[in-house]
Amino acid sequence: MKIALAQMNAVVGDLAGNARMIADYAARARQAKADLVVFPELALCGYPPEDLLFKEHFVANTVKTLDALVKKMTGIAAIVGFVDTDGAGRIYNAAAFITDGTLKGVYRKRELPNYGVFDERRYFTPGTDDGIFTLNPSTSLRAGGTVIAVNICEDIWVDKSVYAAQARRKPAVMINISSSPYETGKLRVREALLRRRVRETKVPMVYVNMVGGQDELVFDGASMVIAVDGKVAARAKQFGEDLLLTDCTKTAQGVLPLMDENEEIYNALVMGTRDYVRKNGFAKVAVGLSGGIDSALVAIIAVDALGKDNVVGISMPSPFNVKATRADAGRLARNLGIEFKEIPIKAVFAAYLKVLKGPPGLRPDRAGGHFNGPAFGGGIAEENLQARIRGNILMAFSNKFGWLVLTTGNKSEMAVGYCTLYGDMSGGFAVLKDIFKTRVYELARWRNIRSGESIIPKSVVLRAPSAELRPDQTDEQTLGAYADLDRVLSAYVEGHRSAQDIAGTGLPLKYVQKTARLVDANEYKRRQAPPGVKITSRAFGRDWRLPITNRYRE
Numbered sequence: 001m002k003i004a005l006a007q008m009n010a011v012v013g014d015l016a017g018n019a020r021m022i023a024d025y026a027a028r029a030r031q032a033k034a035d036l037v038v039f040p041e042l043a044l045c046g047y048p049p050e051d052l053l054f055k056e057h058f059v060a061n062t063v064k065t066l067d068a069l070v071k072k073m074t075g076i077a078a079i080v081g082f083v084d085t086d087g088a089g090r091i092y093n094a095a096a097f098i099t100d101g102t103l104k105g106v107y108r109k110r111e112l113p114n115y116g117v118f119d120e121r122r123y124f125t126p127g128t129d130d131g132i133f134t135l136n137p138s139t140s141l142r143a144g145g146t147v148i149a150v151n152i153c154e155d156i157w158v159d160k161s162v163y164a165a166q167a168r169r170k171p172a173v174m175i176n177i178s179s180s181p182y183e184t185g186k187l188r189v190r191e192a193l194l195r196r197r198v199r200e201t202k203v204p205m206v207y208v209n210m211v212g213g214q215d216e217l218v219f220d221g222a223s224m225v226i227a228v229d230g231k232v233a234a235r236a237k238q239f240g241e242d243l244l245l246t247d248c249t250k251t252a253q254g255v256l257p258l259m260d261e262n263e264e265i266y267n268a269l270v271m272g273t274r275d276y277v278r279k280n281g282f283a284k285v286a287v288g289l290s291g292g293i294d295s296a297l298v299a300i301i302a303v304d305a306l307g308k309d310n311v312v313g314i315s316m317p318s319p320f321n322v323k324a325t326r327a328d329a330g331r332l333a334r335n336l337g338i339e340f341k342e343i344p345i346k347a348v349f350a351a352y353l354k355v356l357k358g359p360p361g362l363r364p365d366r367a368g369g370h371f372n373g374p375a376f377g378g379g380i381a382e383e384n385l386q387a388r389i390r391g392n393i394l395m396a397f398s399n400k401f402g403w404l405v406l407t408t409g410n411k412s413e414m415a416v417g418y419c420t421l422y423g424d425m426s427g428g429f430a431v432l433k434d435i436f437k438t439r440v441y442e443l444a445r446w447r448n449i450r451s452g453e454s455i456i457p458k459s460v461v462l463r464a465p466s467a468e469l470r471p472d473q474t475d476e477q478t479l480g481a482y483a484d485l486d487r488v489l490s491a492y493v494e495g496h497r498s499a500q501d502i503a504g505t506g507l508p509l510k511y512v513q514k515t516a517r518l519v520d521a522n523e524y525k526r527r528q529a530p531p532g533v534k535i536t537s538r539a540f541g542r543d544w545r546l547p548i549t550n551r552y553r554e
Helices: 015-031 050-056 054-068 160-165 188-203 262-280 293-306 321-335 346-357 378-399 411-416 436-449 458-462 475-478 482-494 497-503 511-521
Strands: 003-007 037-038 077-085 090-100 102-108 132-134 145-151 173-178 205-209 209-214 217-220 223-224 230-236 242-246 285-288 311-315 338-341 404-407
Touching: 003 015, 015 037, 015 054, 015 077, 015 242, 015 458, 050 378, 054 077, 054 090, 054 102, 077 173, 090 145, 090 311, 102 132, 102 145, 145 160, 145 482, 160 173, 160 188, 173 188, 188 223, 188 285, 209 262, 217 262, 230 242, 230 338, 230 511, 262 293, 285 293, 285 378, 293 311, 293 321, 293 404, 293 436, 293 458, 311 321, 321 458, 338 404, 346 378, 378 404, 378 497, 411 436, 411 482, 411 511, 436 482, 475 482, 482 511
Parallel strands: 003 037, 037 077, 145 173, 173 205, 285 311, 285 404, 311 338
Antiparallel strands: 003 242, 077 090, 090 102, 132 145, 205 223, 209 217, 223 230
């Protein structure tokens, strides 16, 4: 039996567009003499559709679109993920089994995940179907038909669930359709699970995953076939659309090697950025280039995602930017071949200070500083004012020319609030939102090595990071060494560990407690941040739901 794995990049809500894509993949599979073509979970409506599922007309239109699609699927069998309804108000995460232009049956997902980014119990009712189908002789190489088992994503993650009952029916192959988001290390976890299930059931497994970016989620594809001997027989591309043909034999069929971790993460950032920009109708992006490592990495990711002609770098030096960083911003833009604008903010800053100095009775900030004119007075308000001037300039270009602004803050800064609301947080998409500062450096070095040259200037990689909002400022004066900070944040944010526990790893307790307090106190900022690519199991956004009004302290 020849099976085609259609690893497609669906767009949530684009029923007509997704249906055309499915029909095109099916035609290609038919041309390749496949007996069966398999599509990802909820391929017809895109994943995750979230509260679109509360709209009755959305569900009805999905079913209507499926009915029209079925008639086009002639000369081949297909399994298509869609949203089903029983007409009594219950909806289901379902797989349609189609043969030669006829809907032969439907399987409704039985295990509904409700953890992390998944909240399927909010929407779906669990099904009761057995998921056993037979390919009839007209679409099967075997004259008597071929028995197959169909299940959906979580159905194979729960031990002894539907897959075990299906295996007792002795199907020729088990097919799992999935929309499994990327996380670092997740692909290897998936592969280990699939191999374990094959060893349990003695049934070869075909696993079809979604690919593409959807808001904060990135789906990495890497659909695969596990032969009955428990080995990977075939694997589709990571982070790319693909049509993988397989016959489920024991023999490896040109298995693609896996990317290393930094390559995976970098490709996730590129895909997440590209799809967020393109799927939301933008053509170009703007990046504020400071001459620092974060903005450099965002700019090169944007170029890899969208092409150099669709990225604009804007440098906005203040009185406190040193010549080296100003020069590096321009050098990076030249290396990337992108449009570059330099707009000094010294005069704007001075004008703001003049206006703010005038009103009578203006209270000092908590540090005792006042707005005191162009001569810098050292207050936090003056520092944040520079960031907000830059944010205004970037958003003005966005409004004028329709460019999407990419913010440049990283996860370390977002965690402790080392960022300015309506300043450097201004923008439409936060590329590095789930990337710790130490990982930023790793990715920058990896990208330079891959290109064979220092596209990101060495001086940018080697220079001590600084917001440059006051004289002789460095980030680590405020935050401590990033290596230590990221150790604390990884344990506290991603590992849920207590300050006492983290301090037991060799870090000073007072430093750990201070960092934990900063994380807790800055939830109000994170709630106002733009969405960004998720690459860990505990990203700020869908994974992180700390209350803003919260008096609990460890």
